[in-house]
Amino acid sequence: MYMARAQAGDRDAYRRLLEDVTPYLRSIAARHFRNSGDIEDTVQEVLLTVHAVRHTYDPARPFGPWLVAIANRRVVDALRRQGRSRAREVALEAGHETFAAPQANLAEAASDGRVLRDAVEQLPSGQRDAIRMLKLQEMSLKEAAAVSGMTVAALKVAAHRALKTLRKVLGTQNRKA
Amino acid sequence: MITTPDLIESLVANAAPVRRLRPPVARAVGWLLFAALILTLLAVSHDVRPDLALRLRQPEFVTGIAASLATGVLAAIASFLLSTPDRSRAWLLLPVPALFVWVSTIGYGCLINWVSLQPGSLPLGDEAGCFALLVLTGVPLSLAMLIMLRHAALLAPTRVAISGGLAVAAVTATALSIFHEHDASAIILIWNFGIAVLLVALGGAFGRRMFSWAAPH
Numbered sequence: 001m002y003m004a005r006a007q008a009g010d011r012d013a014y015r016r017l018l019e020d021v022t023p024y025l026r027s028i029a030a031r032h033f034r035n036s037g038d039i040e041d042t043v044q045e046v047l048l049t050v051h052a053v054r055h056t057y058d059p060a061r062p063f064g065p066w067l068v069a070i071a072n073r074r075v076v077d078a079l080r081r082q083g084r085s086r087a088r089e090v091a092l093e094a095g096h097e098t099f100a101a102p103q104a105n106l107a108e109a110a111s112d113g114r115v116l117r118d119a120v121e122q123l124p125s126g127q128r129d130a131i132r133m134l135k136l137q138e139m140s141l142k143e144a145a146a147v148s149g150m151t152v153a154a155l156k157v158a159a160h161r162a163l164k165t166l167r168k169v170l171g172t173q174n175r176k177a
Numbered sequence: 178m179i180t181t182p183d184l185i186e187s188l189v190a191n192a193a194p195v196r197r198l199r200p201p202v203a204r205a206v207g208w209l210l211f212a213a214l215i216l217t218l219l220a221v222s223h224d225v226r227p228d229l230a231l232r233l234r235q236p237e238f239v240t241g242i243a244a245s246l247a248t249g250v251l252a253a254i255a256s257f258l259l260s261t262p263d264r265s266r267a268w269l270l271l272p273v274p275a276l277f278v279w280v281s282t283i284g285y286g287c288l289i290n291w292v293s294l295q296p297g298s299l300p301l302g303d304e305a306g307c308f309a310l311l312v313l314t315g316v317p318l319s320l321a322m323l324i325m326l327r328h329a330a331l332l333a334p335t336r337v338a339i340s341g342g343l344a345v346a347a348v349t350a351t352a353l354s355i356f357h358e359h360d361a362s363a364i365i366l367i368w369n370f371g372i373a374v375l376l377v378a379l380g381g382a383f384g385r386r387m388f389s390w391a392a393p394h
Contacts, residue, residue, distance in 0.1 A: 061263060062263075
């Protein structure tokens with residue numbers, strides 16, 4: 001059998017043996033792990049153990065149980081390790097990510113803001129400027145009039161119309177959503 | 178992370194010929210011969226207890242010593258069997274009948290002699306000699322076992338350490354009964370059984386670590 005020849009130092013036999021048992025080991029590991037990374041890690045651990053204890057194989061006895069016993073050991077070790085790390089650690093997923101800046105943690109608010117900005121962007125230019133200056137930049141009517149060259153009355157009307165349009169646009173969007 | 182085919186290639190590249198382990202029972206016999214050698218050396222340097230001939234005529238004593246010796250032998254065989262990957266873990270139970278007899282003889286002696294034990298009759302001066310004897314037998318036997326079974330680090334360290342600890346403890350207890358004179362069974366109980374429990378517990382608790390220390394890196 002290959003293992004007996006591998007013990008004697010026959011590298012080709014050893015390579016064939018390891019390649020032959022790998023899919024089988026993978027199927028054993030797949031019974032216990034779902035993550036393909038975990039499965040492959042376990043397979044590699046088993047291969048390393050087989051290598052380290054290859055002198056304990058007795059050619060007079062069947063190879064299968066010897067291999068399966070080693071594989072089960074490593075599977076149990078991996079499960080224990082997984083249990084320990086699950087008990088103490090939490091895998092970091094996108095939902096858990098957080099940053100120091102407060103706006104990064106307010107995903108909903110950020111997307112609402114974008115909708116509003118887009119809506120403001122689509123207003124006619126007079127209404128857009130009025131809204132930006134009066135509401136977003138918090139200028140007074142007089143300052144806004146001085147900057148834009150529009151009259152105070154015209155600004156008031158533009159701002160009023162802009163709010164009305166926005167209300168309509170955002171309202172329809174909400175209903176669509 | 179290395180891929181599995183690469184790992185196989187690197188293992189193949191390191192596949193120097195290995196010497197197969199002898200059958201577990203043969204290796205256990207080797208360890209027991211070593212234990213016998215240590216006991217012989219102790220018998221040469223240390224005198225056996227003066228009343229040994231007398232005690233050997235008492236069935237209680239003979240049963241106890243035979244049971245502890247049998248526990249040692251069976252536990253050693255069990256350790257070597259358990260250290261191979263493919264033997265059943267039920268071998269751990271091999272020394273249990275002998276252990277049961279051994280513990281019963283200690284318990285029985287204790288029950289009979291407990292009444293005769295009086296305060297002040299405890300031979301406290303002996304304790305140092307007793308302890309020295311314990312270390313002289315226990316340490317070399319434990320080290321030999323640890324080195325002979327170092328490959329178990331990767332397989333079943335705790336199981337092997339428990340039965341190995343029992344083997345060492347039982348052989349040590351046999352040595353104590355041969356070399357050390359204790360009339361009070363309570364002391365025998367404390368020394369023999371206490372040491373057995375201690376070694377087995379140490380094996381169970383630290384076996385994994387001890388074996389990975391002795392294992393080839």
